[in-house]
Amino acid sequence: MAVYTDVDDDALAQFLTEYNLGEVLSMKGIAEGVENSNFLLETTRGRFILTLFEKRVAEADLPFFIGLMDHLALAGLSCPTPIHGIDGRALRRLAGRPAVIVSFLTGMSPRRPTVKQCASVGTALAGLHEAGRGFALTRENALSLAGWRRLVADCVTRADSVRDGLGRTIADELAFLESHWPADLPRGVIHADLFTDNVFCIGDDVSGIIDFYFACNDFYAYDLAICLNAWCFEPDGAFNATKAMALSRGYTAARPLSVAEAAAVPVLARGAALRFLLTRLYDWLNQVPGALVRPKDPIEYLNKLRFHAQASGPETYGITSA
Numbered sequence: 001m002a003v004y005t006d007v008d009d010d011a012l013a014q015f016l017t018e019y020n021l022g023e024v025l026s027m028k029g030i031a032e033g034v035e036n037s038n039f040l041l042e043t044t045r046g047r048f049i050l051t052l053f054e055k056r057v058a059e060a061d062l063p064f065f066i067g068l069m070d071h072l073a074l075a076g077l078s079c080p081t082p083i084h085g086i087d088g089r090a091l092r093r094l095a096g097r098p099a100v101i102v103s104f105l106t107g108m109s110p111r112r113p114t115v116k117q118c119a120s121v122g123t124a125l126a127g128l129h130e131a132g133r134g135f136a137l138t139r140e141n142a143l144s145l146a147g148w149r150r151l152v153a154d155c156v157t158r159a160d161s162v163r164d165g166l167g168r169t170i171a172d173e174l175a176f177l178e179s180h181w182p183a184d185l186p187r188g189v190i191h192a193d194l195f196t197d198n199v200f201c202i203g204d205d206v207s208g209i210i211d212f213y214f215a216c217n218d219f220y221a222y223d224l225a226i227c228l229n230a231w232c233f234e235p236d237g238a239f240n241a242t243k244a245m246a247l248s249r250g251y252t253a254a255r256p257l258s259v260a261e262a263a264a265v266p267v268l269a270r271g272a273a274l275r276f277l278l279t280r281l282y283d284w285l286n287q288v289p290g291a292l293v294r295p296k297d298p299i300e301y302l303n304k305l306r307f308h309a310q311a312s313g314p315e316t317y318g319i320t321s322a
């Protein structure tokens with residue numbers, strides 16, 4: 001369960017005196033998620049999500065994440081809106097951690113997305129990219145090439161304890177990506193973690209997007225590559241070309257890709273697979289005692305990486321340029 005930090009009733013009551021949210025009716029830890037401690041908070045004014053930021057979130061980045069949610073919500077994206085306190089601040093501290101309260105969104109995360117939901121998430125991703133334009137703050141992607149290099153250095157000697165030969169594979173892959181990563185593509189604010197558990201759907205349509213705590217400035221097409229990884233493989237590991245085509249077409253109908261972006265998708269998909277392989281591997285090798293979080297399977301992303309390494313070109317993903 002993703003509750004690393006407990007909050008006692010007195011501390012919560014004191015914290016809520018800083019807001020206009022009425023009286024607390026209940027607060028429950030939320031099992032989903034692996035990064036932060038999340039609570040469902042019910043007050044006489046409604047439902048909210050209370051998040052306490054944990055290990056991988058740098059406090060210096062929080063104004064970017066919170067400002068971004070304010071910006072996107074104002075631009076019409078269905079995403080959590082930070083609740084500002086009586087003093088106007090949305091970010092404060094609780095139980096020794098930085099903390100924020102955001103609005104509650106309705107909808108269900110798809111367990112196994114349908115083709116139509118893939119199309120809808122493609123369109124929603126393009127909408128997010130458009131809505132992010134004009135946001136004043138910037139944040140470099142800490143989990144791009146330089147970040148991968150650091151993770152490889154941390155994990156490579158122990159990687160073979162998870163799978164024979166894994167250390168060699170990731171070192172080779174990093175070398176390949178360092179020499180093939182695009183130098184320049186259209187860029188702006190990206191979500192960078194748009195997995196199914198960060199998307200709410202009602203029926204076939206995306207109803208909301210959550211969890212902006214990896215958002216950063218990077219190539220738009222890299223965000224598309226992350227989604228292709230997260231949405232278009234079946235539980236048995238098979239790539240679903242129909243879902244990929246639906247997702248890509250949903251995206252490009254709203255934001256066409258340039259020739260260079262389209263051509264880069266296979267290598268971006270490889271990079272996205274390595275990124276999640278490495279963070280999962282790091283978590284697998286460095287489990288937090290007592291956190292009650294089950295680390296995610298790194299090998300799932302090794303298999304996706306192998307798929308992308310064999311891809312014949314952007315058409316594998318149903319991608320055509322403008």
Ligand SMILES: Nc1ncnc2c1ncn2[C@@H]1O[C@H](COP(=O)(O)OP(=O)(O)OP(=O)(O)O)[C@@H](O)[C@H]1O
Pocket residue numbers: 002030032033034035036037038049080102103104105106193197198210211213
């Ligand atoms: N604004 C919201 N409205 C409704 N439910 C929410 C909201 N924010 C978070 N949740 C619920 O809390 C869960 C965990 O949230 P979130 O994904 O932000 O956590 P996390 O620890 O950052 O997870 P991860 O990075 O692993 O996806 C979600 O799966 C969802 O069930």
Ligand SMILES: N[C@@H](CCO)C(=O)O
Pocket residue numbers: 034035193195276279280296
């Ligand atoms: N979505 C990530 C975890 C949170 O970043 C993964 O599945 O590895």
